[in-house]
Amino acid sequence: MKNNKYMYIFVILFAFVVVLGIYTLNKSFNKVYFIKDNETLMSRYSSSTPVKIVFSMKYFPPYELSDSKIILDFWNRLSKLPAYKHIAIDKNQEYDLITGEIYFLDGSKKHFEISNSFSIEELSLGSSGNEETNYIKSQMKALILSTENISKELLNKENEVIGFKSNNDSFKIDYNNLIELANLLKSSTIITSTDEIGKVMQDNPNPVYIIAVLKEKDQFLTITVYNEDYFSIYYSNTFLYLLKGDLLSYLKITY
Secondary structure (H helix, E strand, C coil), X not given: CHHHHHHHXXXXXXXXXXXXXXXXXXXXXXXXXXXXXXXXXXXHHHCCCEEEEEEECCCCCCEEECCHHHHHHHHHHHHCCCEEECCCCCCCCHHHCXXXXXXXXXXXXXXXXXXXXXXXXXXXXCCCCCHHHHHHHHHHHHHHCCHHHHHHHHCCCCCEEEEEEXXXXXXXXXXXXXXXXXXXXXXXXXXXXXXXXXXXXXXXXXXXXXXXXEECCEEEEEEEECCCCEEEEEECCEEEEEEECCCHHHHHHHC
């Protein structure tokens, strides 16, 4: 009887330990782990010098960055950020997601993604929306969405470029005419004055021409021509630039 009593106590204690273990394990899975030895962990990625970054956004081909000063500036900023075990990036706005590869001097490469946070391989660096990540993302977007790069997309034969007149008549723009439009775009000047941007938009509610750039039937670039002096560029319905340049005269002569 005494032996049975000890057996019951042992069974109860064992069950308590099992339940406590399961509870603790479940709680640990719901935590974000901060990696304290950030320097040791990042040494796996900084043991070699980054020499090239190739990155892209939705609809755009990869952009290759090989400027060593910019690359090292990015890398130094990232190296200062605290590292976490990988946290899934919010991909609800895929058009705003940047993905790519960092290439190192020793021949290795690491995959990364930038949304509100920066993720490299199994690590997330810094908190969501931190200053360094926002800076790097804005610089990469500026390169991909530059007028020079957009002009290249006009000439990308994988894309379809369609023009619309104010009376809703449409026309397909052939490659030779796209070359001229791309050159005009590159030579135009970006307007930075918010007052000027607001006035042009307000004074020209009905564009004379709209140029749509499509990839696989998805319209991802829109060039809105207001008059002989101004036109704007949108990426996935997001305003990018107001530019000073005369696309209108060429479009009127050609179409």
